[in-house]
Amino acid sequence: MASVRQPVADGNKSGQKGAPRYKFIKIARPKGCGPFRKKEESNLVEWQENLSIGVLEIDIQHKLLFEKFNSFLQACQSEAEGDTVHRLFWFLEAYAVTHFNNEEKLMQELGYPDFVAHRKQHQEFAGEVGRIKERLKNEGATQSLVSSMTMFISSWLVQHISNMDRAIGHFVHEHR
Ligand SMILES: [Fe+2]
Numbered sequence: 654m655a656s657v658r659q660p661v662a663d664g665n666k667s668g669q670k671g672a673p674r675y676k677f678i679k680i681a682r683p684k685g686c687g688p689f690r691k692k693e694e695s696n697l698v699e700w701q702e703n704l705s706i707g708v709l710e711i712d713i714q715h716k717l718l719f720e721k722f723n724s725f726l727q728a729c730q731s732e733a734e735g736d737t738v739h740r741l742f743w744f745l746e747a748y749a750v751t752h753f754n755n756e757e758k759l760m761q762e763l764g765y766p767d768f769v770a771h772r773k774q775h776q777e778f779a780g781e782v783g784r785i786k787e788r789l790k791n792e793g794a795t796q797s798l799v800s801s802m803t804m805f806i807s808s809w810l811v812q813h814i815s816n817m818d819r820a821i822g823h824f825v826h827e828h829r
Pocket residue numbers: 756771775813817818
């Protein structure tokens with residue numbers, strides 16, 4: 654099993670120190686199934702400490718989001734049944750919605766000034782995930798769909814956490 658580290662996202666438009674990074678882990682694909690019959694390696698996304706926003710509750714939820722995303726990807730890459738793949742994607746979607754609700758509740762309790770723009774990003778992401786879920790249902794976990802959703806979800810998570818969510822962390826610490 655080989656492991657490589659790649660800097661991926663900058664997303665540092667609000668000038669925070671240090672470009673956020675996350676690590677792709679190369680994993681050897683087991684026997685192969687469905688669209689993944691070729692013996693290739695695939696990418697998972699690993700949480701990196703520099704994605705921490707300094708609010709424990711939110712950081713824990715972000716880590717769990719990454720874990721659920723990776724569980725889904727691993728199911729796609731293994732011999733998981735279609736039902737398992739769909740169930741894991743549903744878990745990911747449901748957990749993302751729960752997490753967004755928690756973040757929005759926190760922002761409202763704080764009187765956070767950028768609440769509306771932040772919630773809009775959550776809503777747009779949830780809308781896109783809903784469209785991906787429909788495609789997954791209709792097309793199955795094809796390699797091209799899994800690749801494009803992996804790129805979209807991993808990029809979105811890193812960018813959103815690094816910018817919008819980190820700003821919540823700054824606000825919490827400034828107003829504590
Ligand atoms: Fe957020």
